[in-house]
Amino acid sequence: MEEHLSYELKMLMLLYNRLFELPENNKSPENNDSTFLKNIYLENTLLHLRVLIEFFFSLDNGYDNIKANDYSENFNPNCREIMKCVRKRISGEIVHLGKKRSSDEIEKDWSCLLEVIPLLLYIAKDFIELNEIKNEIDKGKMPK
Numbered sequence: 001m002e003e004h005l006s007y008e009l010k011m012l013m014l015l016y017n018r019l020f021e022l023p024e025n026n027k028s029p030e031n032n033d034s035t036f037l038k039n040i041y042l043e044n045t046l047l048h049l050r051v052l053i054e055f056f057f058s059l060d061n062g063y064d065n066i067k068a069n070d071y072s073e074n075f076n077p078n079c080r081e082i083m084k085c086v087r088k089r090i091s092g093e094i095v096h097l098g099k100k101r102s103s104d105e106i107e108k109d110w111s112c113l114l115e116v117i118p119l120l121l122y123i124a125k126d127f128i129e130l131n132e133i134k135n136e137i138d139k140g141k142m143p144k
Contacts, residue, residue: 008051009124015045016117042110043094049117050090053083056123072130077123079116086113 019041023034054060057080058067068075077083090113 005055005124008048008055009121012045012048012052012117013121015041015048016114019045019114045117046090046094046110046113049113049120050087050095052120052124053087056120056127057083057087059084059087068127072127075127075130077126079119079123082116083120086116089113 019038022038022041055066056068056075056077058069060067
């Protein structure tokens with residue numbers, strides 16, 4: 001689990017940072033490459049965000065999907081409803097061909113969803129620290 005969680009977190013941070021390093025798109029035809037790159041980074045950022053939301057908030061009941069509370073029963077971040085809304089939009093507009101997919105530029109704005117990424121990274125930090133303490137206790141050591 002550690003290597004997979006680490007991979008998801010690294011990819012989320014890398015893609016999120018790269019997304020903001022891209023030049024602003026000015027909607028001109030010569031900027032098609034810029035739009036293409038922005039969409040690649042945005043969609044991949046949102047996919048990794050969705051995976052992590054499902055892990056930390058136990059929102060996917062797939063038969064073999066691991067969840068944070070499989071490792072820490074008391075781990076229950078309190079922003080579950082916000083993350084459910086984020087996951088729903090990603091699922092309906094990125095992962096699936098949802099009926100609510102919009103062509104309106106204002107409705108296609110993902111910036112409000114991207115704002116939850118720092119919160120999710122803070123939650124991940126708490127989870128990792130909690131598990132490190134639990135592992136030390138399980139090994140008969142006193143936590144630091």
